[in-house]
Amino acid sequence: MNAISLKINNEGYDVPVKPHWSLAYVIREKIGLTGTKAGCEMGTCGSCTLLLDGKPIFSCLRMAIDAQGSDIRTIEGLEEENDGELHPLQEAFIQDHGMQCGFCTPGMILAAKHLLDHNPDPTEQQVREAIGGHLCRCGTYVRIVKAIMNAAETMRNAQATQ
Amino acid sequence: MEYYSPTELDHAYTLLDKYGDGAVPIAGSTFFMSHREELFDAADAVIDIKKLGLNYIRLNDDGLHIGATTTFNEIFDHKLTRDGRYAILSDTAGELNTNEVRNMATIGGVICVAGEVDMPTSLLACDANIIIGSSRGTRAISMSEFHVGYLNNALEEGEMVLEVHVPQPPANTGAGFAKFQRTAADLPLVNVATHVSLDGAGACSEARVVAGAATLSGVPERSAAAEAVLLGGIIDDALIESAAAASNDIECVNDFRVSAEVRQLWVRCGVEDTLRQAAARARQGGEV
Numbered sequence: 001m002n003a004i005s006l007k008i009n010n011e012g013y014d015v016p017v018k019p020h021w022s023l024a025y026v027i028r029e030k031i032g033l034t035g036t037k038a039g040c041e042m043g044t045c046g047s048c049t050l051l052l053d054g055k056p057i058f059s060c061l062r063m064a065i066d067a068q069g070s071d072i073r074t075i076e077g078l079e080e081e082n083d084g085e086l087h088p089l090q091e092a093f094i095q096d097h098g099m100q101c102g103f104c105t106p107g108m109i110l111a112a113k114h115l116l117d118h119n120p121d122p123t124e125q126q127v128r129e130a131i132g133g134h135l136c137r138c139g140t141y142v143r144i145v146k147a148i149m150n151a152a153e154t155m156r157n158a159q160a161t162q
Numbered sequence: 163m164e165y166y167s168p169t170e171l172d173h174a175y176t177l178l179d180k181y182g183d184g185a186v187p188i189a190g191s192t193f194f195m196s197h198r199e200e201l202f203d204a205a206d207a208v209i210d211i212k213k214l215g216l217n218y219i220r221l222n223d224d225g226l227h228i229g230a231t232t233t234f235n236e237i238f239d240h241k242l243t244r245d246g247r248y249a250i251l252s253d254t255a256g257e258l259n260t261n262e263v264r265n266m267a268t269i270g271g272v273i274c275v276a277g278e279v280d281m282p283t284s285l286l287a288c289d290a291n292i293i294i295g296s297s298r299g300t301r302a303i304s305m306s307e308f309h310v311g312y313l314n315n316a317l318e319e320g321e322m323v324l325e326v327h328v329p330q331p332p333a334n335t336g337a338g339f340a341k342f343q344r345t346a347a348d349l350p351l352v353n354v355a356t357h358v359s360l361d362g363a364g365a366c367s368e369a370r371v372v373a374g375a376a377t378l379s380g381v382p383e384r385s386a387a388a389e390a391v392l393l394g395g396i397i398d399d400a401l402i403e404s405a406a407a408a409s410n411d412i413e414c415v416n417d418f419r420v421s422a423e424v425r426q427l428w429v430r431c432g433v434e435d436t437l438r439q440a441a442a443r444a445r446q447g448g449e450v
């Protein structure tokens with residue numbers, strides 16, 4: 001076992017890991033932040049997406065030991081970033097029913113957050129590209145795209161009134 | 163199994179020597195982790211190579227130099243690869259349609275994999291060189307010799323890839339890339355890259371026509387027949403069509419995903435499409 005520390009949502013976690021344990025596994029099973037979902041565990045479903053140093057990655061394809069020193073953000077960190085309120089993306093997913101079972105939702109929201117942080121006014125095509133690596137077994141894509149477009153508008157309006 | 167994260171190349175080389183064929187350099191880890199069941203047992207040490215300063219894209223007089231741990235998204239977005247004579251590299255990186263994987267996967271990793279991937283096809287079309295380092299020094303090897311078979315590259319024990327060098331093409335050069343896949347997030351079923359240069363009179367002075375990801379030999383291959391059709395000719399519709407028809411000298415695999423026949427038809431279509439794009443780019447001076 002190797003003792004490592006991870007910085008997740010601005011919080012430090014010391015945890016012993018084996019080198020081949022994935023970041024997704026450690027975050028869920030050893031640290032207990034189960035918002036990050038483990039689906040295919042081979043990089044094809046997107047449910048384990050989190051932000052590593054600001055960029056979305058698949059945490060099933062990253063060794064936990066290889067994420068030391070990085071700034072990790074999971075779905076649990078979104079509220080904190082938004083002063084304790086649900087993030088506009090989370091609100092929009094609720095409003096527009098951008099989910100059915102909810103398993104893909106954390107990954108979808110984090111991929112969308114990265115898009116909107118860099119492109120506040122995306123086209124529908126850009127939204128579809130941003131979530132291109134994410135599967136929704138319930139098939140709610142149309143509503144997911146709508147939720148992201150609506151969240152983008154809410155965020156732009158909030159920005160404009162500030 | 164041990165884990166190391168060296169910050170000096172010499173340290174990385176010492177570790178590669180110490181663990182021999184039990185040493186596994188890890189870059190983006192996207193291939194390694196998605197094949198972990200098969201790969202972990204054979205690994206005595208994983209060596210993170212992301213802190214060795216091999217993350218860069220630089221333009222010198224002799225062409226473009228891309229460090230081994232440069233990610234697909236860095237290649238996709240960089241001003242040196244996005245436009246101009248090296249745009250085929252951004253085009254190819256962008257064909258890995260998953261943003262999350264593009265943030266992780268590296269150019270060094272993708273060429274080492276030597277399987278159903280896209281970038282080596284384009285690098286062969288660009289006649290790239292692979293710069294390899296070890297405690298014994300550095301050496302350069304042509305992309306045409308770097309893949310020695312399916313999932314098999316020319317690295318020897320103790321060696322790692324440091325850089326990809328894409329030679330500066332002549333003026334009036336253009337290139338194009340095409341990928342055939344079942345869904346946007348798939349690996350290629352077959353892919354094609356073409357690279358043409360024009361002389362002062364507009365005739366084709368250099369041509370490389372490549373198909374990859376599913377050739378019978380397991381490595382990207384050039385079509386000698388298609389290149390012979392192009393050389394010396396004016397690249398018009400008729401010449402493009404005959405070059406495309408000639409590209410069936412590259413044999414493709416026949417497997418449960420697609421038949422060899424369909425793959426060969428796709429290669430022909432891909433050669434046609436990419437030649438049109440390559441020729442148009444070459445006529446614009448290679449700067450588009």
Ligand SMILES: Cc1cc2nc3c(=O)[nH]c(=O)nc-3n(C[C@H](O)[C@H](O)[C@H](O)COP(=O)(O)OP(=O)(O)OC[C@H]3O[C@@H](n4cnc5c(N)ncnc54)[C@H](O)[C@@H]3O)c2cc1C
Nearest residue numbers: 043189190191192193194267268270271272274279280323
């Ligand atoms: C979901 C998904 C979709 C994909 N889609 C595509 C696609 O559409 N097109 C495509 O081309 N590819 C695709 N790929 C494959 C992807 O391109 C490769 O997995 C990736 O490029 C490998 O790079 P890496 O840095 O992650 O390699 P790693 O997993 O870190 O390493 C791969 C192998 O190369 C070795 N290695 C890595 N770097 C070096 C080095 N510098 N020197 C020596 N050895 C080294 C490692 O030891 C290991 O054996 C996809 C992968 C996934 C997971």
